[in-house]
Amino acid sequence: MADKPKKPQKLRARLPRGLGDRGPADIAATRRMTDTIREVYERYGFEPVETPTMEFTDALGKFLPDQDRPNEGVFSFQDDDEQWISLRYDLTAPLARYVAEHWDALPKPYRSYRAGYVYRNEKPGPGRFRQFMQFDADTVGSGSPAADAEMCMMAADTMEKLGIPRGSYMVRVNNRKVLDGVMESIGLGGDDQAGRRLTVLRAIDKMDKFPESEIKKLLGPGRWDGGEEGKGDFTKGAGLADSQIDTVLLSLKPGEYTFNETHFVGVTELKDIESLVRASGYGEDRIKIDPSVVRGLEYYTGPVYEVELTLETKDEKGRPVRFGSVGGGGRYDGLVSRFRGEPVPATGFSIGVSRLQAALTLLGKIDTKPDFGPVVVTVFGGEISGYQAMVAQLRQAGIRAELYLGNPKHALGQQMKYADKRNSPCAIIQGSDEKASGKLLIKDLIAGAGLTEIKDREEYLRKQAEAQIEIAETDLVSTVRKILDKHGVKWN
Template identity: 55%
Template sequence: MTNKPQKPKLIAPRLPRGFEDRTPGEIAAVGTMIDKIRKVYERYGFDPVETPLFEYTEALGKFLPDTDRPNAGVFSLQDDDEQWMSLRYDLTAPLARHFAENFETLPKPYRSYRQGYVFRNERPGPGRFRQFMQFDADTVGASDPEADAEMCMMMADVMDALGLQGKYVVRVNNRKVLDGVLDAAGVTSEEQKLTVLRAIDKLDKFGPEGVKLLLGAGRKDESGDFTKGAGLGDEQIGELGRFIEFGRWFAFTAGSDGKSSQSAQSPGGLDEDLTFFEAMRENFGQSAPATQGIVELEAMQTLFDAAGYGPDKIKIDPSVVRGLEYYTGPVFEIELTFPVTNEKGQQVVFGSVGGGGRYDGLVSRFRREPVPATGFSIGVSRLFNALKLTGNVPTTEPLGPVVVLVMDKDQTAGYQKMVSELRSAGIRAEMFLGNSKNFGKQIAYADKRNSPAVIIEGTQEREQNIVQIKDLIAGKQAAAAISDNAEWKATRPGQFECGRTEIVAKIKELLAAYQ
């Protein structure tokens, strides 16, 4: 018996976890959104710059783990010169490297924006990807709070440009105030500080009780996974809890008297007659860093008021933290305020779609002199999902190309000439390149391409120097009202004929109706 040769094993077509494919419709819609953001950035005087996907791992700094292979949090590989390179974790660290490397030639302040994918070597989950797009803007070389205030105002203008008026607020705080509170609570270890900051940053997600667990021994989630906490004592947790309560309660409303608008019972011992900044100084301004942070926030508020950005757009909020360790001053984030339904059917607030802050120490890792910097990053995918929920992005697929059907294989040169004429006129077009001669299958292909029209030239049309143009959009609309198949064949809805030399003009006329 002869053994039959075994068929090669097929590879299962699997998308890696934490990554996603994008359709033409999604790409077009995201492109439209990015164009609107770019116009705001450029209106503020920012210019584009592009950095590579890979950086030397040491340039990413804080993401270097104490292991032989630096793969915690980043995707890394070793070059042939034995140097480790990593896919960028964000767009800020590469900017710091770019500015330091080109320090002598770049203008100062240096105002730039960047768009592109970043990569996180983390466990993926719902809405949590290993590859996602960010769109950043940064000012490097400006130390005063005016630069931070401008970032907040630009964030607000971006949201307005995207049609989200009244559905967002830019929340602003200062890490110097937080540092003062941590010092007062006896949190001195840098590692412990970072754990505390990341715990407070989860306030919107876990609430006050969940944050207190993360400040203490730790928190176990619904799946049973345990997150180790900061290990603070009850007294320290109580001191930080008072600050958290203050931040949640004291929603600042700009006005001539600077009074707060109180939506809940005030924390114990708080004088309700104080203005916002007076209350900040009395309760949390005991250290020099905290005092400086409050002064900077007050300066920023003056600029917001002068430019007409009220608390409905930009609001000082002491509960804003931002979890990254390199922030050194003002921090801010864009929070969408409209409710959405989550996977459990619950009404929740959409939350943050971007944020940033001052990072005066990041560039200084490359140069000995201090280099101040501030900027923010928009999460493009998350913001796009928010826009879909508000109906501010198109939900239909973009129109595909006009398809010239191949009715006679020996006439492909003539069909190709039609395609070339359409393309020369700036019209998307293609000749059907499939193997099928079947008219119905070619029409089905055009439908799948979301083509607005097909061009039909058989022997009879060629002899009369005409073509048939089938308007697929109008045909679908008309066919929806026809229930009888014979009537549909007799009327051929959406189909008309024109002279061979009229193709370009007629297709332009057809497309104009669907712009």
Template identity: 60%
Template sequence: MSKSPKTFRPKARVPKGLRDLSAGMVRAELRMLARIREVYERYGFDPLETSAIEYADALGKFLPDEDRPNEGVFSFQDDDEQWLSLRYDLTAPLARYVAENYDGLPKPFRRYQTGSVWRNEKPGPGRFRQFTQFDADTVAAPGVAADAEMCMMGADCLEALGIPRGLYRIRVNNRKVLDGLLETIGLGGDANELARATVLRSIDKFDKLGRKGVELLLGAGRKDESGDFTKGAGLSPSQITAVADYVESGLGEGATTRKLVLENWRKIVGGSATGAEGLDELAEMDALFEAAGYGLDRIEFNSWIVRGLGYYTGPVFESDLLFEVKDEAGNPVRFGSVGSGGRYDGLVERFKGVKVPATGFSIGVSRLQAALELLGKLDIEDVAAPVVVLTLDAARMADYQQMVSELRAAGIRAEMYLGGSGMKAQMKYADKRGAPVAVIEGEDERAKGEITLKDLILGAEMSKEIADNTAWREGQPAQVAVPRARLVEEVKAILARHGLHRG
């Protein structure tokens, strides 16, 4: 006798770097989004939705020398053999949208958008391959007042989410200042493009590695604790010193204001016309911060803010969480940046051939939510569970449906049991759902024109105090028979007793 073929059963598992969210976490995220949206709306931004899938070349990630354009993005080929990609941020699709609808848009064009984005990269603590971003952007605004507004709005968003001043900082730099630094050490021009990128990546690691670690990356290279070696930029000792001095010239001893930071930077990069222009832009932003009352406890100028994306052309900024928390295993976790942005005056130009100035700010909602959860500041209060109407007689489903409809019409969350089990299993279901009340109408109740209401919250409390089963059965705690016509009124009374209904 031949063996029957083995049935393939896939293993139930979520892919690496992705996650499922329970009802409480989903509601917490929705509340976060509502608070951010309120801030964005207050600043005068309007909502926009763009496609989650874009042509790969529109995202700027198309690699003609590769079989698949997968540098940081998830891509697939359409039936017309064109490459499509899941969006890796909300900015590139915005640039495509603006270019496509440019003539009909008000200018400046101010929009906000929230949605999932996908990164084909290594996940880490609080860093997922699919996550939610919430962006605000201003397109066709050439002045840095728009950049300053983004920084102030970022601070307002974090405080609206319950993060107090002192536990976060909006950190600001300018790519022109960084370009000026590189010019002063002889790394200007197209021939030094790769070296500049290595230097910027090294500067970006200053807060993690400190001066000595960055100096190694600027020189021959650095071996980390695991033994992995990262090749360095190969700079000379004088070049390394100049870069390290710049990085340390931020909020150190004697630099107690943003103006003093700019003075320190001007001594180092002021000889570059590009660097001087960037410093002038930061000085203008500082004046706006001061006028609006945003001091160093909210916004600082920071030398190691670089921003990795190559489309930034001017001011860049990050919103950093300064606190350290412990994960479930008790290991220290520092989340760092949970939002970022900057000026990208060349992104729309890819489509239109003319410069269209733009700036934006993006909150990494998923990463921020993970941080708030570990900090104990995440609003995860669940919505009250629904009242459950038991269905004890299949011939009376219409009657049970009428009860549920009456409760819902009164603004009460309610559901009718839709499984196929008996009363005992239905009560277990109501308990597992966390239902505050179970509504029972069997033959006996129907004959009397009554219903039985079980206060499951009170019952659970009383069960902790009753050890004798006889006393439990005789007392029938938290159970009351009421006229069928008083269903809504009596359920409301039970919910009000537990502070669950205000109707």
């Protein structure tokens, strides 16, 4: 007996962790949001530019050229020339490469914005994705504190334009020179102390999450998540002495301190930025100096800024949600210089679009309804060319329209269910009787959707009559336009 042929295995439809699909409603919400951000950025004089999703790995500024296989943090591969190429980690390093490559043709300072997906080869988790969208604006070629002040003011304007009221967000500003000065004062200057400096910065960055007693542990021997030795995960500390810890904590509190020249320069630059934003009418309820702002990327060289949502809300399960940072940036005077071999000052600001959209959705500040779909022309026997002609007529008038391309023998009910799933504002119906008399039926699906909520019989019958009307074929475009206009649906 011959063996039965093996049944072919179905491929399992699945996504890698840290990635997500997006439907029409999500995409429409993102478009509305990015249009708003773009409007603010352009008001500040920034112009658009696009860079590719991939760059040579060494251009990203995160890896040494002698590494055999860069893979920590970025997704990388070798091309046929054995050159390492990586998916972009952020939008700033590609801009630095672009500006350096087109230096002679660009106006200086060069002001540009760009939006796009970035990719992180990191362990995904709640709120941490391998692909997410950012929207950046940068000024390259100006070392003026006014360029940094503009980024802070633009960040505040963007939050308010997106519907986040004053008092519900804060733009917090610090300076890496302030932090570097403190590090030098406690003996953590120089390349050989880079690892400990990073540990100190990470501890400072948790000032808004932990009490000072826990920060001391992170600056000193380390901290157990469970609060006691042996409980929970252990985070190794920076190993600072008590006097060093006291200096770091002192630097984070309000007061006039000068630890050294580097610290003094940083404080002076912060005062300049504060003076500029106050002169433009941005008070401490919108932009404030905060010595605990660190920002994670290592290429920042001066002022750094972070936009934080300060209000709390609850998720769908009633649990409290605190959003925290939804954007930030800073001065990165060394990135373009890597390509140019000369000092090139630059500063930029980035909004985490994906993160901010999630926050705005929870706060009810963004329209999550999908855009209306096309007008659907249904099909009932006869020549399909006649129905296609109607679709063409609507499209030529600038109206989104489609022909029902399912089985033409499908009943009207099935075709109307399709139109509902397409979120169509109205559907066109023409059976043999209507065709013989040169008539059409137009079903107003938006008006019809509210019929079930009407309790009064007379009102129900009146609204039902309004939801389906018979017209002459020649009135197709004008009638559809009236229906779309009545419901505020854009059609051109």
